[in-house]
Amino acid sequence: MKIYFCGSIRGGRCDAELYGRIIEQLQAYGPVLTEHVGFKDPILKDIEGDDVAIHTQDMAWLEESDVVVAEVTQPSLGVGYEIGRAVAWKKRILCLYRPTEGKGLSAMIRGAHDCKNFIVKDYQEAEVPGILKEFLGSS
Ligand SMILES: O=c1[nH]c(=O)n([C@H]2C[C@H](O)[C@@H](COP(=O)(O)O)O2)cc1CO
Secondary structure, rough: OOEEEEEEOOOOOOOOHHHHHHHHHHHHOOOOOOOOOOOOOHHHHHHHOOOHHHHHHHHHHHHOEEEEEEOOOOOOOOHHHOOOOHHHHOEEEEEEEEEOOOOOOOOOHHHOOOOOOEEEEEEEEEHHHHHHHHOOOOO
């Protein structure tokens, strides 16, 4: 099962280490095509290329993927775009959101929850193994 992981890059890297820990768990289920999203910034810079090349490569990986897992707590235009494209390609999508006082998840994400192909989960990090098992164990 090929997994496309989405997480903020230019939208802000405050959750980068958390992405890395989620990606590590995802790799027990199959290859994560976008594991660079969890790399520390110096490594990320090395693989950053021209924006057209990044977009072309990521869209190819997204189309090729079987499921999409997105950490959506840190808002990111790129992640929102990837999720929209994944919906259009009828991918199964899991969006993970850590509720924070004074902030809220976009209705364009929370409102897309359909209990089947588009799942939005409010979570704390300790719950990640169980959530992934429930979502990916049934794929
Ligand atoms: O260098 C990059 N490499 C890359 O793969 N992306 C993709 C993967 C991430 O899930 C998403 C992050 O978008 P943004 O940079 O707008 O936060 O876009 C985004 C960038 C930079 O925009």
